[in-house]
Amino acid sequence: MHELEARGLQMKFGGVTAIAGLDLTVEEGEIRGLIGPNGAGKTTFFNACSGRYPVTAGEIRYRGQKISGMKPHQIAAEGLVRTFQHVTLFKQFSVLKNVVAGNYLHARHSYWGSLLRTRKTREAEAGSVARAREILDFVGLGALMDQQAATLAHGHQKMLGIAIALAAEPKMLLLDEPCAGMNSDESREMIHLVRRIRETGITIMLIEHDMKVVMGLCDRITVLNFGNEIADGTPEAVRANAQVREAYLGSQAHVA
Amino acid sequence: MDKTDIIASPNRLVWAGLLLLALAAPFLVGFDLYLIHVGITISFNVALATSLWMIWSLGVISFAHAGFMGIGAYASALVLTKLGLSMWYGLWIGAVISALFAMLIAVPLMRTRAVYFFMASWAVGEVIKRNFAYFKDFFGGWDGVFDIKPPVLDLGFLQIDFADRLAYYYLALFFVALTVWIIYRMNASRTGMIWWAIHENELLAQHTGINVFRQKVVCFTIACTLVGVTGALYAHYQTYISPKSFDIWKSEFALVHLIVGGLTTVGGPVAGAISLTMVDEALRATGYFRTIFFGVVLIASVLLLPGGLETIPARIRRLFNRKSKE
Numbered sequence: 102m103h104e105l106e107a108r109g110l111q112m113k114f115g116g117v118t119a120i121a122g123l124d125l126t127v128e129e130g131e132i133r134g135l136i137g138p139n140g141a142g143k144t145t146f147f148n149a150c151s152g153r154y155p156v157t158a159g160e161i162r163y164r165g166q167k168i169s170g171m172k173p174h175q176i177a178a179e180g181l182v183r184t185f186q187h188v189t190l191f192k193q194f195s196v197l198k199n200v201v202a203g204n205y206l207h208a209r210h211s212y213w214g215s216l217l218r219t220r221k222t223r224e225a226e227a228g229s230v231a232r233a234r235e236i237l238d239f240v241g242l243g244a245l246m247d248q249q250a251a252t253l254a255h256g257h258q259k260m261l262g263i264a265i266a267l268a269a270e271p272k273m274l275l276l277d278e279p280c281a282g283m284n285s286d287e288s289r290e291m292i293h294l295v296r297r298i299r300e301t302g303i304t305i306m307l308i309e310h311d312m313k314v315v316m317g318l319c320d321r322i323t324v325l326n327f328g329n330e331i332a333d334g335t336p337e338a339v340r341a342n343a344q345v346r347e348a349y350l351g352s353q354a355h356v357a
Numbered sequence: 358m359d360k361t362d363i364i365a366s367p368n369r370l371v372w373a374g375l376l377l378l379a380l381a382a383p384f385l386v387g388f389d390l391y392l393i394h395v396g397i398t399i400s401f402n403v404a405l406a407t408s409l410w411m412i413w414s415l416g417v418i419s420f421a422h423a424g425f426m427g428i429g430a431y432a433s434a435l436v437l438t439k440l441g442l443s444m445w446y447g448l449w450i451g452a453v454i455s456a457l458f459a460m461l462i463a464v465p466l467m468r469t470r471a472v473y474f475f476m477a478s479w480a481v482g483e484v485i486k487r488n489f490a491y492f493k494d495f496f497g498g499w500d501g502v503f504d505i506k507p508p509v510l511d512l513g514f515l516q517i518d519f520a521d522r523l524a525y526y527y528l529a530l531f532f533v534a535l536t537v538w539i540i541y542r543m544n545a546s547r548t549g550m551i552w553w554a555i556h557e558n559e560l561l562a563q564h565t566g567i568n569v570f571r572q573k574v575v576c577f578t579i580a581c582t583l584v585g586v587t588g589a590l591y592a593h594y595q596t597y598i599s600p601k602s603f604d605i606w607k608s609e610f611a612l613v614h615l616i617v618g619g620l621t622t623v624g625g626p627v628a629g630a631i632s633l634t635m636v637d638e639a640l641r642a643t644g645y646f647r648t649i650f651f652g653v654v655l656i657a658s659v660l661l662l663p664g665g666l667e668t669i670p671a672r673i674r675r676l677f678n679r680k681s682k683e
Contacts, residue, residue, distance in 0.1 A: 153560075190558065191561065191562075192557060202550050214547075217542075218542065218546065
């Protein structure tokens with residue numbers, strides 16, 4: 102059984118084909134890179150996996166279960182959680198509250214519990230807060246817990262985005278350009294964080310434009326171009342692939 | 358106990374003071390019937406504004422809110438005039454009918470967003486009002502329903518006739534306190550956090566596993582149930598209701614109460630509804646100019662007090678801090 106499996110996946114928006122029949126598998130425990138030029142369909146693939154947009158044809162399976170056709174909250178509940186390319190937070194919340202909110206799936210929420218503030222509810226909330234503190238310490242935002250999310254530096258905001266995703270206790274994470282807009286120090290920190298997340302047993306798939314990050318971090322890389330897979334393999338194999346070079350740099354014929 | 362901002366610590370002293378003041382108010386005004394009437398009106402407006410604020414925690418304002426108050430009012434009134442059951446039944450029947458309609462309407466309504474929601478809810482409010490007017494035989498048309506008697510509470514050893522204004526004041530106060538308490542509790546808990554999370558970022562909320570659509574329907578339904586109860590109380594106090602009692606303007610006044618009071622805490626709508634109802638009553642003497650003065654007060658408060666009345670404590674604190682630094 103594959104961790105994540107796409108079969109004949111097609112994504113069309115009106116007349117535009119974003120993904121044209123993609124077959125792809127990700128195995129448990131790996132860090133998989135998803136790269137390709139702009140408009141190759143990388144983020145569209147994440148949107149399909151997370152249920153944000155319905156698939157046009159084909160199917161996606163997560164741990165053997167068909168998730169294409171499911172709603173985003175149902176897919177998150179299955180343990181497949183994503184982050185976003187642009188900073189996506191509950192901006193007016195404090196850093197801690199962001200992560201506590203992200204812990205929704207495991208907080209045993211009930212309306213009557215909220216109203217009557219039963220012991221069970223209070224215990225669940227305390228557990229949620231404790232878990233959020235753990236996660237924030239883990240990603241390195243422990244010192245900024247009480248700050249408002251909107252006031253964080255960009256790098257910290259991206260980290261917080263990942264902390265929110267971790268609070269949902271995923272088995273697999275889809276990271277959409279975790280290092281986008283980061284300086285090299287922040288980037289290095291992020292790479293370190295992604296490795297540590299994998300060590301906790303979470304499978305990771307990430308989109309990234311920075312080749313140094315991708316090549317250094319990923320076990321395997323899948324390259325997309327115009328909605329098709331053009332290469333798949335270890336970083337070395339992908340780097341050596343002529344088709345990949347052509348997609349990124351243009352063909353030799355044009356250059357000459 | 359581990360205090361975090363997750364469960365907002367209530368300003369118990371302020372709330373207790375407000376409740377005591379409300380309990381003592383009839384004595385303080387010397388049982389003046391007109392002022393007690395103002396007190397009852399304030400109670401209804403507080404309940405209306407606070408439950409509207411509960412919907413606002415999702416990030417939208419429903420202009421159908423007064424309409425749902427009307428559903429509760431008409432249900433309770435008709436239960437009395439047609440079935441002969443007193444308000445003690447009508448109150449709950451009104452609440453249930455209001456809740457059922459809210460749930461049914463929320464299903465299509467909550468699929469719309471932002472400005473489309475405002476427009477759609479506006480239409481819902483208008484349709485509710487027009488239905489009361491259109492089905493003349495059942496709802497009494499534009500003439501409305503008359504003779505909605507206030508209830509009598511018979512405890513055997515004690516009989517309280519709520520035709521007495523003072524008794525009704527305490528009845529209204531009880532229900533508005535209950536309404537505010539329920540909304541406060543919901544808001545200061547995981548439920549409120551979920552709703553504010555949807556308010557802040559619906560996309561992210563969805564992807565953290567929250568069933569956003571269901572949460573919206575539930576929130577809308579609870580708010581409309583509470584305002585349905587308020588509507589029933591309103592009907593039996595006024596003893597007369599017509600479609601015009603529950604038109605868009607009523608929703609809009611509640612929205613004004615929210616804006617003047619503040620949008621981020623329960624204290625906002627409560628403060629806004631209390632103060633603006635008082636201003637409105639004080640301006641009654643100006644007759645035709647009442648709405649103009651009301652508009653001036655509204656514009657002045659938005660210009661001079663952005664963030665609303667709820668920001669006053671923080672402003673005072675800042676003022677003192679600045680003084681102590683000098």
